[in-house]
Amino acid sequence: MKLTIVAGARPNFVKIAPIIAAIEAEKLTGKDIMYRLVHTGQHYDAKMSASFFEQLNIPNPDVNLGCTGATQSEQVASILIAFEKELLEHPTDLVLVVGDVNSTMACTIVAKKLQIKVAHVEAGIRSYDWSMPEEINRVITDRIADYFFTTTPLASENLMKEGVANEKVFFVGNVMVDTLLQNKKRFLQPEVFAQKKLEQKKYMVLTLHRPANVDEENNIKNILEEIATNSNGLPIVFPVHPRTKKQLDKLGDFPEHLIMIPPLSYLEFNYLVENSFAVVTDSGGITEETTMMGIPCITLRDNTERPETITLGTNELIGTAPENIQPTFQKLFAGNWKKGTVPELWDGKTSERIVNIISEQFQEKRTLY
Known part of the structure; x- marks a missing residue:
């Protein structure tokens, strides 16, 4: 199967790093799963972008769309146009988006208009604060995506309350935790x-x-x-x-x-x-x-x-x-702060679960890249 993985901003880079590592591990077992990495260019500062690719061992993007934009609307418009050209030139079975930045929403819209399935990693989280651009991005993405990977049971519940079918929602844990644990040393x-x-x-x-x-x-x-x-x-x-x-x-x-x-x-x-x-x-x-x-x-x-x-x-x-x-x-x-505990499935294995589920969902649709 062919995957297109989208990244545009700092939080995206942290989330795609372990997913790509999990895909590479799957390929070593003989699984037919290939990917094309698309950087939208939303973040272009070296500290906010380039250093994350280097430090987290993310391969160089197959393409950087260079979509910056002075305003959010200009940026989204730029991504819509550039990503449509990208998908038309490089067909794919599934577009994988992460988080809640402008690139997440814009690339989801483009994929769905081209009848391409979308998987959203970190789906279902909600602040219910419409003054946050991220909340708008999250809700629009989750309204039209096809597969939903959640960080917590509450996020899964949010999606199902919004009408998402249970079989499309997968509680897998937190990919950011994967990155943290893999790089702690x-x-x-x-x-x-x-x-x-x-x-x-x-x-x-x-x-x-x-x-x-x-x-x-x-x-x-x-x-x-x-x-x-x-x-x-x-x-x-x-x-x-x-x-x-x-x-x-x-x-x-x-x-x-x-x-x-x-x-x-x-x-x-x-x-x-x-x-x-x-x-x-x-x-x-x-x-x-x-x-x-x-x-x-x-x-x-x-x-x-x-x-x-x-x-x-x-x-x-x-x-x-x-x-x-x-x-x-x-x-x-005063020393009265709570100690805290680790949420369920925040164990460093989330990316493996995501890649395994994607492979299972597309096992009958595998094609050579």
């Missing part, structure tokens, strides 16, 4: 660690990129001031997302212990997280990684599409209001 100490003389469990990590937190100057300034003021003097390492940097460039100076650095590679960033005292973030994926590492995580959002990181993991959702930071930090420094 390879984490790299970033330069900032020695430069700032950081010590294990004596610093915090911060990431911010969501519009509710960073698009309004006063809001992000107040958030950063609250974090810096209430961190008990601990260094706060802040890899700055390109979206966030645009706002920070307009603001004044911040306390010295708020250490702003460029985006880090996967192995460097997770080294920082694993050795930190705690993480403050508005990213969904990072809450999964901190849950696996047992690191306290504070999420500056009003909702989450990953509730298992709260009910089972180490994450706490505190909203976007800056005044919520002080009492949360008081709880953290």
Whole structure:
């Protein structure tokens, strides 16, 4: 059978790496499963894109569609046009999309219009927050896809409540966990660690990129001031997302212990997280990684599409209001943070399950690539 695997942004790269490794392992057993890797070009910064391919041993894409776009609509439109040409020139049995970025939705639409089946990895997660572009991408993708691979039983339930047939939904676990476990021994100490003389469990990590937190100057300034003021003097390492940097460039100076650095590679960033005292973030994926590492995580959002990181993991959702930071930090420094556990099937074998299921679904349709 022929697969087309789509990747466009940092979270996608982390998710496709173990899937490709599982496919290569299947091929060694004689299975007739081939793939073409399509990079849409949605993320083009070297730290946000190229380094992930190198560090996670992802093969060079068969094509980079170069779809950037100044606005979301321009980017989606660019992907729609370019991916249609790609599929017409390189027919496939199945398009595999991951996550919830613009590339996920756009490539799903193109495939379905060409009567090509689509498998969605990380299907069924919901925040029910329509101000999030990712929620729109998730829901549209799941409305028209054919196979749904879920990270939790709740995600499977969400899909079935929305009318997806039970036999199309497969609870397989979390591919991001596969990548984390496969690379844990390879984490790299970033330069900032020695430069700032950081010590294990004596610093915090911060990431911010969501519009509710960073698009309004006063809001992000107040958030950063609250974090810096209430961190008990601990260094706060802040890899700055390109979206966030645009706002920070307009603001004044911040306390010295708020250490702003460029985006880090996967192995460097997770080294920082694993050795930190705690993480403050508005990213969904990072809450999964901190849950696996047992690191306290504070999420500056009003909702989450990953509730298992709260009910089972180490994450706490505190909203976007800056005044919520002080009492949360008081709880953290008092040593009252929960320990957390690992969700079901987050065991490093999710990608194997996905590839086995795909092989079974298409066992009668195998063709040479």
